[in-house]
Amino acid sequence: xxxxxxxxxxxxxxxxxxxxxxxxxxxxxxxxxxxxxxxxxxxxxxxxxxxxxxxxxxxxxxxxxxxxxxxxxxxxxxxxxxxxxxxxxxxxxxxxxxxxxxxxxxxxxxxxxxxxxxxxxxxxxxxxxxxxxxxxxxxxxxxxxxxxxxxxxxxxxxxxxxxxxxxxxxxxxxxxxxxxxxxxxxxxxxxxxxxxxxxxxxxxxxxxxxxxxxxxxxxxxxxxxxxxxxxxxxxxxxxxxxxxxxxxxxxxxxxxxxxxxxxxxxxxxxxxxxxxxxxxxxxxxxxxxxxxxxxxxxxxxxxxxxxxxxxxxxxx
Amino acid sequence: xxxxxxxxxxxxxxxxxxxxxxxxxxxxxxxxxxxxxxxxxxxxxxxxxxxxxxxxxxxxxxxxxxxxxxxxxxxxxxxxxxxxxxxxxxxxxxxxxxxxxxxxxxxxxxxxxxxxxxxxxxxxxxxxxxxxxxxxxxxxxxxxxxxxxxxxxxxxxxxxxxxxxxxxxxxxxxxxxxxxxxxxxxxxxxxxxxxxxxxxxxxxxxxxxxxxxxxxxxxxxxxxxxxxxxxxxxxxxxxxxxxxxxxxxxxxxxxxxxxxxxxxxxxxxxxxxxxxxxxxxxxxxxxxxxxxxxxxxxxxxxxxxxxxxxxxxxxxxxxxxxxxx
Numbered sequence: 246x247x248x249x250x251x252x253x254x255x256x257x258x259x260x261x262x263x264x265x266x267x268x269x270x271x272x273x274x275x276x277x278x279x280x281x282x283x284x285x286x287x288x289x290x291x292x293x294x295x296x297x298x299x300x301x302x303x304x305x306x307x308x309x310x311x312x313x314x315x316x317x318x319x320x321x322x323x324x325x326x327x328x329x330x331x332x333x334x335x336x337x338x339x340x341x342x343x344x345x346x347x348x349x350x351x352x353x354x355x356x357x358x359x360x361x362x363x364x365x366x367x368x369x370x371x372x373x374x375x376x377x378x379x380x381x382x383x384x385x386x387x388x389x390x391x392x393x394x395x396x397x398x399x400x401x402x403x404x405x406x407x408x409x410x411x412x413x414x415x416x417x418x419x420x421x422x423x424x425x426x427x428x429x430x431x432x433x434x435x436x437x438x439x440x441x442x443x444x445x446x447x448x449x450x451x452x453x454x455x456x457x458x459x460x461x462x463x464x465x466x467x468x469x470x471x472x473x474x475x476x477x478x479x480x481x482x483x484x485x486x487x488x489x490x491x492x493x494x495x496x497x498x499x500x501x502x503x504x505x506x507x508x509x510x511x512x513x514x515x516x517x518x519x520x521x522x523x524x525x526x527x528x529x530x531x532x533x534x535x536x537x538x539x540x541x542x543x544x545x546x547x548x549x550x551x552x553x554x555x556x557x558x559x560x561x
Numbered sequence: 562x563x564x565x566x567x568x569x570x571x572x573x574x575x576x577x578x579x580x581x582x583x584x585x586x587x588x589x590x591x592x593x594x595x596x597x598x599x600x601x602x603x604x605x606x607x608x609x610x611x612x613x614x615x616x617x618x619x620x621x622x623x624x625x626x627x628x629x630x631x632x633x634x635x636x637x638x639x640x641x642x643x644x645x646x647x648x649x650x651x652x653x654x655x656x657x658x659x660x661x662x663x664x665x666x667x668x669x670x671x672x673x674x675x676x677x678x679x680x681x682x683x684x685x686x687x688x689x690x691x692x693x694x695x696x697x698x699x700x701x702x703x704x705x706x707x708x709x710x711x712x713x714x715x716x717x718x719x720x721x722x723x724x725x726x727x728x729x730x731x732x733x734x735x736x737x738x739x740x741x742x743x744x745x746x747x748x749x750x751x752x753x754x755x756x757x758x759x760x761x762x763x764x765x766x767x768x769x770x771x772x773x774x775x776x777x778x779x780x781x782x783x784x785x786x787x788x789x790x791x792x793x794x795x796x797x798x799x800x801x802x803x804x805x806x807x808x809x810x811x812x813x814x815x816x817x818x819x820x821x822x823x824x825x826x827x828x829x830x831x832x833x834x835x836x837x838x839x840x841x842x843x844x845x846x847x848x849x850x851x852x853x854x855x856x857x858x859x860x861x862x863x864x865x866x867x868x869x870x871x872x873x874x875x876x877x878x879x880x881x882x883x884x885x886x
Binding site for chain 2: 276321354358359360361363365367368369370371372373374375376379383428484487488490491495497498529531532533534536537538539540542543546547550553554555556558559
């Protein structure tokens with residue numbers, strides 16, 4: 246009985262993904278076209294990448310919601326510098342530097358001053374939103390013909406480069422977090438800082454590293470979302486706040502792990518992109534997407550937690 | 562109210578004694594109030610205080626009080642804004658389709674809120690799923706239902722309210738009395754009944770609560786139901802205030818509902834209804850005052866963020882100091 250429940254927990258998400266895939270393929274054969282499947286992967290990339298960043302910070306036992314403010318700001322810096330003919334790589338470097346600085350500030354506030362990361366980073370989100378307004382004057386920054394979209398949206402051997410990058414990042418982060426001593430220490434600090442301290446792992450160092458790695462990945466997400474829209478949009482951050490939290494937290498329950506993990510985020514992003522894609526293909530009314538998302542997510546988390554009875558509490 | 566838990570418990574009433582954070586909070590509040598009173602023209606007029614300061618503060622206070630109850634029980638509910646929007650929308654559709662009276666509209670909204678809250682609570686308390694995961698998923702469901710309910714009646718994403726509801730929504734007394742009823746009821750519930758104490762016990766030490774024979778699942782579940790009811794009240798207030806129900810109208814209160822209880826916790830050093838109300842008045846006073854002073858909106862956001870970080874920083878320092886004593 247217990248093993249059966251364990252099996253359900255571990256495989257439920259794969260089952261749901263396969264059932265969804267078959268249903269969509271049955272209802273709409275054009276869903277199966279290679280172009281559409283690649284499109285689906287492209288749709289899932291930005292959500293997945295930012296979700297990876299959040300998952301890594303969650304592994305360190307903290308949370309960072311400031312990405313919703315950081316992503317538009319980094320995008321605006323990148324687009325603005327590109328407008329001023331700085332060249333792609335230098336402007337990208339500056340926007341990454343901005344992202345890492347933000348994460349460094351947050352990590353110091355959280356680790357050294359012992360502030361609660363939920364509140365600190367939400368306040369930081371407001372702060373960055375304000376800085377974004379002050380920097381751009383409240384307008385979207387576009388770059389026209391300054392940026393060669395083929396750099397990331399062009400295809401390599403038939404597969405869009407962004408997808409290759411996404412899969413590469415997935416593999417790298419998976420090995421980094423699950424199979425290196427850095428990843429294990431990061432998770433140890435997140436799960437039990439006291440025990441980690443006893444084992445000689447400095448929680449401040451690892452939490453700071455987690456925040457900075459997360460901030461770096463957010464900056465990658467900012468670059469991709471800016472490139473996708475051909476400019477930095479005001480709404481690019483706020484629109485991402487909830488979906489990214491969803492993939493990071495829902496991904497946590499997938500695969501029966503019950504802790505933040507990279508493959509879970511990957512699958513959650515894939516699931517949400519698949520629902521989005523298929524419902525658009527099927528020409529369904531637009532209220533159907535959120536309802537389907539809600540029902541499928543609730544079903545997935547329910548199955549991924551079958552047999553778990555302990556109430557999980559949030560300590561703020 | 563007899564029984565072992567009815568006697569004041571030191572851990573639970575810690576915040577009440579020699580707490581200079583509360584004093585400092587009130588002092589800063591008074592200072593800022595005086596500053597705006599002197600420098601911002603028209604700040605002290607009754608119209609401004611009631612319409613621009615207290616009215617938005619009541620709306621965000623009610624939704625945050627619901628969150629306060631959930632947080633005292635050791636949970637979190639990120640779907641509050643979507644529940645509020647859904648409840649308001651259901652009420653509006655009820656009046657448009659079935660010609661419901663205002664009382665019936667409020668009842669329908671409350672039932673909607675309680676049902677979604679019960680779903681949240683069931684998944685958290687009886688299925689053992691993390692409240693973050695549950696409530697994030699429920700956001701999508703509630704949002705989709707908002708569209709569905711709206712589109713079942715009109716071909717748009719908003720719905721006008723009948724004239725008597727709009728007239729009621731023009732009266733600040735309606736909002737203030739609604740907020741006062743919710744606040745007084747839940748203040749007494751949380752701080753002066755055995756049930757509130759059970760909820761706090763579950764929140765502060767779940768295992769101890771289980772061994773004391775408190776049905777922890779039920780008390781976790783009930784916090785989400787109460788939160789859903791509060792969201793429904795907020796939904797009613799929002800739709801009546803705007804004169805129409807709009808998909809996503811509650812969304813701007815999402816961050817408020819998340820921050821205000823925690824701010825109240827920082828100032829009063831525990832989750833409490835009064836702390837939440839205090840911080841909502843505080844926040845809206847600052848927004849209102851700075852707006853009158855002509856601060857551009859971009860700096861308003863910067864100031865809001867910086868101020869929140871400062872308050873949390875001060876309360877963090879307070880904790881460090883009191884630990885060293």
